[in-house]
Amino acid sequence: MKNYWFLMILCLSIPLSAQEDKKEKKDYGRIYGGVESNSQYYLDDEGLNFIKPEEPFRSNNYLFFNYSYKNFTAGFQIESYEPNALLNYNPLFNGTDLGTYFLDYKNEKLQVTVGHFYEQFGSGILLRAWEDRALGINSAMRGGRVKYSPNDNINFTALYGRQRSGFHVTNGDIYGLDTDIFLGEWLNLYEKNQDLSIGLSYVGRYEDVNFENPNFNELTNAYSFRFDYINNSFYLNGEATYKEEDGILDSQGRLSNDFVEPGHAFQLNFGYSSMNYGIDVTLRRVQNMSFLSEREPTTYIDFQGDLTSSLDFLDGIMNFVPALTKQHHSQLSNIYVYQAFNGVSFVDPEIMRAGETGGQIDFFYSIPSGTALGGKYGTNISVNLASWYNLPGSYTFSPPNYDVDFFGIGNKFFSDYSIEITKKINDDWHVGAIYIDQYSDLRFLDGRDPVNADILVADATYNFTSTKSIRLEVEKMWATADRKDWIGSTLEFNPNENFSVYVWDIYNYGSDKPEEQVHYLNVGGSFRKGRYRVALNYGRQRGGLVCVGGVCRFVPESSGFTLNFNTSF
């Protein structure tokens, strides 16, 4: 490992000389990248029944370094999980090692990358290689990629690689082809203030199968077609995806040779927007669209001795099927969050699913300033209605089978209906309120009873001066089941543009179980200046789903100090 650090320090010394030589106006290339460090010191917490791990200090650190000279860029990311990764991260993130590295050549028409790269085809429903450090995801592909644009109207991408998992790669070989074609110029659409583009993708995943006579091919092919049409203030776009027959996992998480079916997904989005208002509708139906770079997940024993699977850490997932619901920002509105059900899962005769269907509607409106409701600065209103259901049809548990209809809806998995109003009253006061009605059938998540929740959040910010402000948010949740009612509040003080301190607490006073009637109190602050940001937090982590961008991961409860640092160079 020492070699990597040596390499890193060596590289860091380059800019010193590069900087000095700059005076001569010679092109020595340039260096860019960043550093991020997230550390936690865990503490025993009787109230949460949390016992700190043997090594209570844990830390995740990333150094991302790139050097670019003329048309070439080379870069790497060193990751250091010392002495261990933060709790609940993939155990394959262990020690200090080279996480990703690449060499890239790019000119106006051609880009060639070897090493690790990130990529997304269309909405990502066939392929998305991405990184999210907060979720512990890095599904960069290691291999090669060529992007070619012969003119402004066509882009091609061809790639081959294996998906990153911890500091290694998984066993599946992934092949991909993608193209975007812009038809606006050819069809003379620009004159009419219209635009049309289409896209085609292919993704193939090859993996050896360990049993004889599989009912599916070792190479699984998948295809998608997408389009986007704009006509003045109206737009319409869609994507259709098909995936060949592939083995799926049985209720024990083992690859099964039964129950082999093709998968598909359809998404349609349209909307109209104009001065001061916008409306947007998205409909999506997904069936059997789990797409893994290794068909059978790996199982591990975690630090508490429990059996976990690589899928629990979102490892080995090639595609991206986000939950299409509003991403709320208050604490209590993120207790019942939806995670899209894109695959087939038969847990017991009550809980059988083959995908999901549903949609969401968004509406945005700015009441213009100078009107009775708009006041001096206008008022913003947004409404979101999202509902997701099981695919309608018949399901049998033994032998496992499903026969689903294309149209219609099955049992409701989740709904979230909300209205949010924000308003600047004058230079001193900003206020906002949101009401949310949620339903979540937790049986499909982890076996808990379905819950109905109503949440009300109000917040106000007062500016003492142009850089000194205070913000108070209060929230309340009424829930019919699970842990029932909660109350919460956040107080945030910004003494100047560099500092921010906060205290927040959520209290599950309504739980039927006395041991669940606990406070989750957190205090912390952050300092930022230019490229630097440091944040410190002390408090309790509520167990449950942690979600970023519609992808969620379960985390158990914990308690302790957290220190975050990041900068770029």
Add this chain to the structure above:
Amino acid sequence: MRVLVITLFLLTQISFAQESLPNINIKDLKNKTVNIKTDFAEEDKIYVFSFWATWCVPCIRELEAIKLHYSVWSKELNMELIAISTDDSRTQKRVRPLVNGKNWPYRILLDENQELKRALAIVNIPYTVIVKNGEIKHVVNGYSQGAEMELYHKLQEL
């Protein structure tokens, strides 16, 4: 860990600025490819790249606050603000109606798989990068109420 501390120390000591934007292509609201380095190269014009997302409350506050001054600032300072959405496909469909619903005067770009965000090592948004004559002049990490005036003073100095 010790080495890491040393490294971080070294980094802070170096304190050199990233000279120019990375040579990266991202898309605009009409799916057209835009090159961050070459398409924002008008001489002496100030480009303010503001990274935001539809779910980021302080980002939207900042862009709303700047909107009130935008017509004056853009003329007075010869500046243009480019609002780069880092929304992924979960929330990206919300960008078009939100931008219009809020009547934002900015040019909008979509960094859907966060390629640009990653290249600039952006961890938290809002994050603002100010560029003039191809050089990064200033970076603002975060936004607090009123910080748009700090931005204005920085722009005036350029």
